[in-house]
Amino acid sequence: AETPEGQACGLVKNLALMCYITVGSPSEPIIDFMMKRNMEILEEYEPLRSPNATKVFVNGVWVGVHRDPAHLVSNVQSLRRRHWISHEVSLVRDIRDREFKIFTDAGRVCRPLFVIENDAKNPNCGNLVLTKEHILRLEEDKELGADMDPEEREERFMGWE
Known part of the structure; x- marks a missing residue:
C-alpha cells in the first residue's frame, strides 16, 4: 500500500476514520x-394485470412487485429511522427503472450522513438542528445520522453550502 502525497493525503485518513463496513x-x-403491505411475491406476479408495478429486489434477488412504491419506500425508511430495522439496511428507489432495491448484506462501505426533514409543516424545515442530546449521543458513540452506501447516496439529493 502506498501513502498518498499532495492533495489526496487527507482523503485516505478521513475515509478510514468516517467509513463503516x-x-x-x-x-x-x-x-x-x-x-x-401488499407486495406481491414474484411467483404470484402476473405482468398483464399490473404492468407498471415496481420490482422489489433484496440483496440483488427479485422477490416481488409493488403497485404503490412511494408508500412502501416511505414505510421502510420510517422503520429504519425508528431503529426497528438495522441502520445498515440500504434503501434505493430507482423511479426511472421502476425498481426498489434493499441491501442487508455484509461488506458494503457506508458513511454517516445527517438527515434533514423538508416537511413544510415542521418549524425546523430545511434546518439541521444540533441539540445537546445529539452531542451526548455522539460522545456515547451511538448512531446519530443515517449510514448510506454509495448506491443509496446516488439516489438521494445532497445539498452542500
Whole structure:
C-alpha cells in the first residue's frame, strides 16, 4: 500500500476514520413486512394485470412487485429511522427503472450522513438542528445520522453550502 502525497493525503485518513463496513442483517423480516403491505411475491406476479408495478429486489434477488412504491419506500425508511430495522439496511428507489432495491448484506462501505426533514409543516424545515442530546449521543458513540452506501447516496439529493 502506498501513502498518498499532495492533495489526496487527507482523503485516505478521513475515509478510514468516517467509513463503516456493514456486517449484515437478516432480510426475512423486511420481506415479511413488505408482504404484509401488499407486495406481491414474484411467483404470484402476473405482468398483464399490473404492468407498471415496481420490482422489489433484496440483496440483488427479485422477490416481488409493488403497485404503490412511494408508500412502501416511505414505510421502510420510517422503520429504519425508528431503529426497528438495522441502520445498515440500504434503501434505493430507482423511479426511472421502476425498481426498489434493499441491501442487508455484509461488506458494503457506508458513511454517516445527517438527515434533514423538508416537511413544510415542521418549524425546523430545511434546518439541521444540533441539540445537546445529539452531542451526548455522539460522545456515547451511538448512531446519530443515517449510514448510506454509495448506491443509496446516488439516489438521494445532497445539498452542500
